[in-house]
Amino acid sequence: MDSGIECSLSKFADYTKLCGVVNTLEGRDAVQRDLDRLERWAYVNLMKFNKVLHMGRCNPKHKYRLSREWIETSPEEKDLGVLVSEKLNMTQQCALAA
Numbered sequence: 001m002d003s004g005i006e007c008s009l010s011k012f013a014d015y016t017k018l019c020g021v022v023n024t025l026e027g028r029d030a031v032q033r034d035l036d037r038l039e040r041w042a043y044v045n046l047m048k049f050n051k052v053l054h055m056g057r058c059n060p061k062h063k064y065r066l067s068r069e070w071i072e073t074s075p076e077e078k079d080l081g082v083l084v085s086e087k088l089n090m091t092q093q094c095a096l097a098a
Contacts (some may be wrong), residue, residue: 001041007029012080016049028062039066053077055086 002009002030007020018038020031035049042049052073054061064071066070078086083093 004037005034011036015080016047017079019047022060022062023058023063024096028060031062032064033070035064035066051077053086055084055088059086078098083084 001011001016005018007018010017012021016038018034020027020034022028023030038049040056041047049066050072052064052071053076054073061073063073076083078084083096085092
């Protein structure tokens with residue numbers, strides 16, 4: 001799975017996250033190349049990658065695809081039980097905990 005991956009790849013149980021700095025077109029292209037590599041692996045292993053969480057200020061929010069389909073973007077996602085927002089704001093997580 002990790003073979004040839006340029007960006008950061010995190011794996012835990014059934015979670016896999018691909019992370020990359022995308023402040024240039026080269027960064028965007030590196031993420032897409034890695035998604036292409038992961039898509040082939042996922043197809044063979046019957047897994048699915050399904051969302052993009054854009055993080056940080058001035059994020060250009062590029063669109064990415066798996067095979068011929070665009071990947072859905074999300075303003076927040078749960079990561080091992082913690083709600084992570086695109087602005088790294090803990091307000092929603094605290095409200096849910098309260």
